[in-house]
Amino acid sequence: MADNQTVGETLASRGISRRTFLKFCATMTSLLALPPGMAEVMAETLARTRRQSVIWLSFQECTGCTESLTRSHSPTLESLLFDAISLDYHHTLQAAAGDAAERARVQAMQDNAGKYLVIVDGSIPLKDGGVYSTIAGHSNLDMLKETAAGAAAIIAVGTCATYGGLPHANPNPTGAVAVSDIIKDKPIVNVPGCPPIATVITGVVAHFLTLGTLPELDSLGRPKVFFGDTIHDRCYRRPFYDQGKFAKTFDDEGARSGWCLYELGCKGPTTHNACATVKWNGGTSFPIESGHPCLGCSEPNFWDAGSFYQALSAKTLPLSAHAGAALAVGAAAGVAVGLVSRAKKKAAARQHTRVSADDLEKGGGA
């Protein structure tokens, strides 16, 4: 339930020093590209603030988004977020069950009307009256509308909540839609990804708690500070792309030398996310660094955008032409390829190319 403790009091009761909290805030200001001197201001402001009531709604989802945020073998700085909020409702994490759980949600809505944050993971099925996903007898649609009505803002986490995700993939049997397809009168921040990066979720919440505002968003409702660049823009393998050096299979000399994975189906040129800089697993690496092409999981309709292992430009332009162009004019060629790639992606989405065993077996994308 919501409580009246300040964040500072909560930290003290859990034996977490203000020095540790300052470190958390310094990390957040760096991530959010705020002025470095904001760390102390953020720490002092947050410490005096009553813990923010948060209602987390999980609809048609796999719980991967929650796993991304909570799974860790050791306490992390990100986990400090849970000391700065009052998580009043969350199916997976709350102790209460059944009617008691639903009462907790209603109570939090009443106690914090107009002030609480709603975090949503999962898409919302609309077909056949929304019968394909219900909670305590309520359709996801009804629960979202009821809960969103008194919210200060909504954060849609994961590609299902932001764009429909896997449930929305062709033929979309449940009529799944995104939060923004339903809620039109509340500020919504989209944090896509399958799953989304925990640090990005933490950063958006910390921004709201500290500054009382939501971060600047792009045309798809994503925070620009995390989704302003493509994976390709920030990829450490980008120089190999510019030099026309590509891995042709997963075990050739190019792959062993760490060359660009574009021909193996990498969707980095059309995918906006922070994986290449924030990384995964405690900053260890991200898929491309582990030798696998980017799947493009933070973009709308990525499940319907063709095989994960087919190059974006395959059958549209000979790849050797791309490589030659890239060698000749570098970044300008990258932009051109990006445009061609997006066209290819849309065409693939229309045709809904299915992944076959051959796709998984073969090395080359073209």
Add this chain to the structure above:
Amino acid sequence: MSGLEHIGVQVVTAPQDGARSYVPALLREIEALLAELVASGRHGRIDLRSLPLLPGDDARLAALLGNGEVDAAIQAMGGTRVRETGVAGVWWVTHANADGETVAEFVEVTLVPEMLKTHPQDARTGLARLRERLAELTHEGETDG
């Protein structure tokens, strides 16, 4: 372990021909911040992670600034290292997570970095804890006596 280290993957760093180092510009910024500190006592901070540094730029900057008298290690949900550089008043602060990965890195221009100070609230908590222990000792003494 899994033996992953035996997989023959060799990552080659691409050459950075034609790219310009940011170190000279950074040194100028540090100079300006230090002059401000000396003149007015106002402290400054540079977020090294927010800059498009070239590989090796951070090491070059660190080498140019040198080593000072203070090298402090803090354990706060992962290690934090606070080093005074060879330029007094210029500090290098590196925050790592519990797995030892660097999550933030700053050059701070200040007399004492905030991370080294004890927060007044923590001092109050410390005082309460010390008094509890004193009370326990007193109680034990009375019981023994």
